[in-house]
Amino acid sequence: xxxxxxxxxxxxxxxxQSMTLQxxxxxxxxxxxxxxxxPGMGLRLIHYSVGAGIxxxxxxxxxxxxxxxxxxxxxxxLLSAAPSQTSVYFCASSYFGGTNEAFFGQGTRLTVV
Amino acid sequence: DxxxxxxSPSLSVQEGRISILNCDYTNSMFDYFLWYKKYPAExxxxxxxxxxxxxxxxxxxxxxxxxxxxxxxxxxxxxxxxGDSAVYFCAARGSGTASKLTFGTGTRLQVTL
Numbered sequence: 001x002x003x004x005x006x007x008x009x010x011x012x013x014x015x016x017q018s019m020t021l022q023x024x025x026x027x028x029x030x031x032x033x034x035x036x037x038x039p040g041m042g043l044r045l046i047h048y049s050v051g052a053g054i055x056x057x058x059x060x061x062x063x064x065x066x067x068x069x070x071x072x073x074x075x076x077x078l079l080s081a082a083p084s085q086t087s088v089y090f091c092a093s094s095y096f097g098g099t100n101e102a103f104f105g106q107g108t109r110l111t112v113v
Numbered sequence: 114d115x116x117x118x119x120x121s122p123s124l125s126v127q128e129g130r131i132s133i134l135n136c137d138y139t140n141s142m143f144d145y146f147l148w149y150k151k152y153p154a155e156x157x158x159x160x161x162x163x164x165x166x167x168x169x170x171x172x173x174x175x176x177x178x179x180x181x182x183x184x185x186x187x188x189x190x191x192x193x194x195x196g197d198s199a200v201y202f203c204a205a206r207g208s209g210t211a212s213k214l215t216f217g218t219g220t221r222l223q224v225t226l
Contacts, residue, residue: 042202042218043157090156102214104156
């Protein structure tokens with residue numbers, strides 16, 4: 001049982017480059033979300049999705065794009081990387097509503113130079 | 114505006130003693146609260162939760178207390194073990210916001226021998 005799988009685990013980008021962080025879950029969860037973790041800031045919600053074809057913005061959406069074409073996958077795209085996007089990114093999934101026991105991936109550590 | 118606050122960035126407790134981690138919130142519309150545990154280089158994992166209609170939930174060594182009038186919750190770990198050393202995040206869900214979670218900034222717990 002893989003749970004939530006994120007790739008890559010580490011990435012270094014140059015300012016202005018674009019890339020996609022991949023997230024896949026095999027638990028048939030409707031709800032998926034992306035967070036970033038920064039020192040002293042906790043986990044902040046970037047974007048989320050309540051099902052295939054439905055996405056919405058979280059607390060810190062600027063500079064990021066998402067789409068949800070299938071239940072399993074929820075990629076996060078950085079359009080033009082900036083040093084301020086240096087962070088650890090976590091993808092999470094859960095059943096919609098209910099007790100919200102979200103399952104997290106192992107994270108992607110991104111450095112923008 | 115930080116709606117979920119963990120005012121203690123770190124806590125050190127001796128093995129076998131009680132660990133008490135605190136969390137305050139400002140939004141009275143939160144209806145569900147969760148605690149997550151995070152080890153270095155791993156994603157957060159769900160620990161325990163409590164509905165806003167309850168004031169206590171217990172699971173083995175872990176107990177969460179909710180004081181709605183004070184907008185305060187706490188996680189008690191008894192007895193503390195070295196393996197409990199991790200960062201603990203408090204999270205809250207707003208009623209009517211589906212599965213969106215708002216996280217605190219985390220408290221690093223160190224259990225010493």
